[in-house]
Amino acid sequence: MKPNTQQLNDLTIQVRRDILRMVHAVNSGHPGGSLGCTEFLVTLYQVLMDRKEGFDMDGLNEDIFILSNGHISPVFYSVLARSGYFPVPELATFRHINSRLQGHPTTHEGLPGVRIASGSLGQGMSVALGAAQTKKLNGDNHIIYSLHGDGELQEGQNWEAIMYAAAYKVDNIIATIDVNGKQIDGPTDEVLPMGSLNAKFTAFGWDVVEILLGNDIEAIIKGMTDAKERTGKGRPVCVLLHTEMGNGVDYMMHTHAWHGKAPNDEQLQLAFAQNAITLGDY
Numbered sequence: 001m002k003p004n005t006q007q008l009n010d011l012t013i014q015v016r017r018d019i020l021r022m023v024h025a026v027n028s029g030h031p032g033g034s035l036g037c038t039e040f041l042v043t044l045y046q047v048l049m050d051r052k053e054g055f056d057m058d059g060l061n062e063d064i065f066i067l068s069n070g071h072i073s074p075v076f077y078s079v080l081a082r083s084g085y086f087p088v089p090e091l092a093t094f095r096h097i098n099s100r101l102q103g104h105p106t107t108h109e110g111l112p113g114v115r116i117a118s119g120s121l122g123q124g125m126s127v128a129l130g131a132a133q134t135k136k137l138n139g140d141n142h143i144i145y146s147l148h149g150d151g152e153l154q155e156g157q158n159w160e161a162i163m164y165a166a167a168y169k170v171d172n173i174i175a176t177i178d179v180n181g182k183q184i185d186g187p188t189d190e191v192l193p194m195g196s197l198n199a200k201f202t203a204f205g206w207d208v209v210e211i212l213l214g215n216d217i218e219a220i221i222k223g224m225t226d227a228k229e230r231t232g233k234g235r236p237v238c239v240l241l242h243t244e245m246g247n248g249v250d251y252m253m254h255t256h257a258w259h260g261k262a263p264n265d266e267q268l269q270l271a272f273a274q275n276a277i278t279l280g281d282y
Contacts, residue, residue, distance in 0.1 A: 002047050008217050010278040011082060012042050016248045017281060018078035020271050022094040023262040029095065029103065032258040033149065034075035036180050036215070036243040040147070041079045043220045048228070050142060055085055055112035063142045064131055066116060068124020069149040069178065070104040071260070077101050080113035081282075088282045122155025124148060125175060129165050132173040143231055144173045151183030154192045159204070165236040166205025174227050176239040179214070182256035201238040214243035248275055 003011070015038050023029030045051070049063040067076050074094065081088045086100075093099035100109040106117040116127050128146035135142060152158065165173065177197060185191050194200070201208050207230045211223035223239060230237050245259065246252025249271040263271060 005217055008039075008042055008046060011046065012038050012217070013248070013275045014277070014279040014281075015042060015075060015078045015082065016275045017272065017277065018082075018091055019074040020249070020263060020268055020275075021281065022074045022077070022091055024265075024268045025092070026095040027262045029074055029262055030071040030260045031074065031249075031262065032182070032245040032252060032256070032260070033069065033072040033178065033180070035249060035252065036245045036247050037072055037147065037178055038075050038079075038247065039215050039217050040176070040178075040220055040241060040243070041075055043217055043224070044145060045079050045083045047221060048224050049145065051083075057107075057115065059115070059131070060138065061140055061142065064115065064135075064144050066124050066128040066131065066144065066146040067105065067118055068128075068146055069121060069152050070118025070124075072149075073101070073103060073105050076105065076113075077111075080111075082279070083113075085113040086111060091282045121149065121152040122157040125158050125161040125165075128173055128175065129161055129170055132170050133168070135172055136170075141172070141232075143228065146173065146175045148175060148177050149183070150177055150179045150181065150194070150197065151188050151191065153177065153194060153197070154188075162201065162204045162206065162236075169234050170236050171232055171234050174224070174231065174237045174239060176241050179240050179242045180245040182245045182259065184256065184259045186256055197240055201240075205235060206238045207233070207235045208238045208240065210240045210242070212242050214241040215247045250274065 019034045023031045052062045094101045100111040104119045105114040128144050132144040209227045213219035227237050227239050252258040
């Protein structure tokens, strides 16, 4: 049975605690974007994706997720662990030497759930399209889900891939853009304004769904269900997910300052006070 909204909210809070503990322990990592995407990734893995038990790199006869903005690895690792891909206590090895949980996910570490190494931004769209076309060649009707940062779209490779997807009618992909309006150097509109992402994706031949409440689980389910219903109709699907960087921790919200900065001891406790234990810390 799929978890209900309360169970998803409880998991979301616990994942937030995992993120905070991981980056605090090694005084490095990217909590802001991780916290902003927590509701999305929890809902994706717990409700939306058609997943098989276990993990293999082929991903036959199941949905596949590609993380392009790999610096939000803390939320990815936490959701994978709490979805059964590897033991939750392994989260304590985040960014340690010889750990499978490096700052950016890598495939050679052999961590279940990780399908691509995602260091340089802008490459995940191309990988996702390759996986989507492979599924078509294999007669596999499952969906490729991918996640990208809005600042990441400043990389040109994305737009070559976006153009390609529409030209070749790759209609078994749902590419979600985390639209939080912030990147490591400041607001995206100040670093490099991109105008209307909806208008751009539409002009490039994509079908676009907007989720305005990107940190609301029920809104995510509704919007992503709509996106899924649009697949298989000749056009790739883009979801513009409007989130708040640092969501769930008041002093991390409404600023880009926590894009890549870990909380100190006092700040960690303030964050924990806003996110009480629900499922147990690792």
